[in-house]
Amino acid sequence: MATEQPKPATVDVKMDLFEDDDEFEEFDIDQEWESKKEGKEATQQWEDDWDDDDVNDDFSLQLKRELESNTEKK
Amino acid sequence: MASAYLSMGEAHRRITDFLNRFSDAVSSQDAKSLCLIFSISSNSSFLLSLSDALITFQDASRVMRQTDRYSQYADILLPLFRALHSYRLKNLVESYQAFEKAANAFTQEFRNWESAWALEALYVIAYETRILAERADRELASNGKTPEKLKGAGSFLMKVFGVLAGKGSKRVGALYVTCQLFKIYFKLGTVHLCKSVTRSIETARIFDFEEFPLRDKVTYMYYTGRLEVYNENFSAADHKLSYALSHCNPRKERNIRMILKYLIPVKLSIGILPKTSLLEKYNLTEYNNIVLALRRGDLRLLQGALQEHEDQSGVYLVLEKLELQVYQRLLKKIYIFQKQKDPNKAHQIKLDLIVRALKWLEIDMDVDEVECVMSILIYKNLIKGYFAHKSKVVVLSKQDPFPRLTGKAINS
Secondary structure: OOOOOOOOOOHHHHHHOOOOOOOOOOOOOOOOOOOOOOHHHHHOOEEOOOOOOOOOOHHHHHHHHHHHHHHHHO | OOOOOOOHHHHHHHHHHHHHHHHHHHHOOOHHHHHHHHOHHHOOHHHHHHHHHHHHOOOHHHHHHHOHHHHOOHHHHHHHHHHHHHHHOOOHHHHHHHHHHHHHHHHHHHHHOOOOOOHHHHHHHHHHHHHHHHHHHHHHHHOOOOOOHHHHHHHHHHHHHHHHOOOOHHHHHHHHHHHHHHHHHHHHOOHHHHHHHHHHHHHOOOOOHHHOOHHHHHHHHHHHHHHHHHOOOHHHHHHHHHHHHHHOOOOOHHHHHHHHHHHHHHHHHOOOEEOHHHHHHOOOHHHHHHHHHHHHOOHHHHHHHHHHHOOOHHHHHHHHHHHHHHHHHHHHHHHHHHHHHOOOOOOEEEHHHHHHHHHHOOOOOOHHHHHHHHHHHHHOOOOOEEEEOOOOEEEEOOOOOOOOOOOOOOOO
């Protein structure tokens, strides 16, 4: 038999989820606002076609150089 | 706190003024005045002057019993006086207990009234119940006692919810109380209790969700969105948090930031990135490196960024799952390099090459480990292709070898 392992502390993790102070601020009871009009600004700030074939950024160029130099050494 | 000398006569006058105000508000169905009367934590000059009078004139109950007009509301007003008095003396536990009694008596009255005219007053009562309970718990904790009032406030507000949640014109108020309950349950870490209220809100055929007030819909979608994040239902979380985002009062920047704090990881997990301008506007720059890691296929950057988020496990569990997408991106880059060199051989990627790319990123993995990751990517449909075990090569499909997520969650 294997010796008994100490219990991993996974149980606590789920509790932490709600301990951070992300309590939504109250809206005033009689406060009204135009929905959507200005909120749209925030909703339009997403990109879903970012995964392009462009590999000319620094990171890609360095990676390419690295992989090619290694191939040559072989 | 010591106020100027208050004569008995003046104190008596203030108390009768207050009692008149209450009974006038009820008889003329003036909810706004009732709101002021119940806003204990607002420290309004109106309530402060009354609590001074209560300190001077100790026997307010006698004043109340003298007139039928007041005494019919004694169940509400006597404990309300006690709550105000204790609040002024900073006995917060006593203040909460008395307030809950007053709130309970008012709720009984409200139940008997046919119309929902006093709904706003009930909102104030629900809010005050939560706030006073939180303060009472802080007092209990600082005296080394068990904080239990907020839990009690939750039970009481469930009763209020029950009064509202039926058919009829009062139902429009049920979502406000639901949101107060969410704030309590999230603070106490008892979010499983949310289920009984959400079920009642979402399954009711007699009432369309859209008919609730906007402010409550936004708050409700923020909290239920967080619950969906917690349960890893990312497309439902996306729907709810996006609703909260697009309908939130644009002047409430802190609330928008909180919505985005949860929405961004959800969007990332379904392959959608926030623009840098969005991160900057709401000061969410802690996501900068994660977004950059996804764009680059930079596993090292991702791992470093994840470490920074480790203590915020609310979003950590989501962010952790981005690793596979970063592997996909890295592999795609290697594929593009090969295509630039020799399009005919591009779809065969040697595991060796991947090991080397990872080594460059200071991630030590051997061929077997990389093989394992590749088979997960294939299984999760982040790569289309198969695996040539003998020659240690991943053979990519010639058609769409790297399917995009574009709004769908990774298969699990």
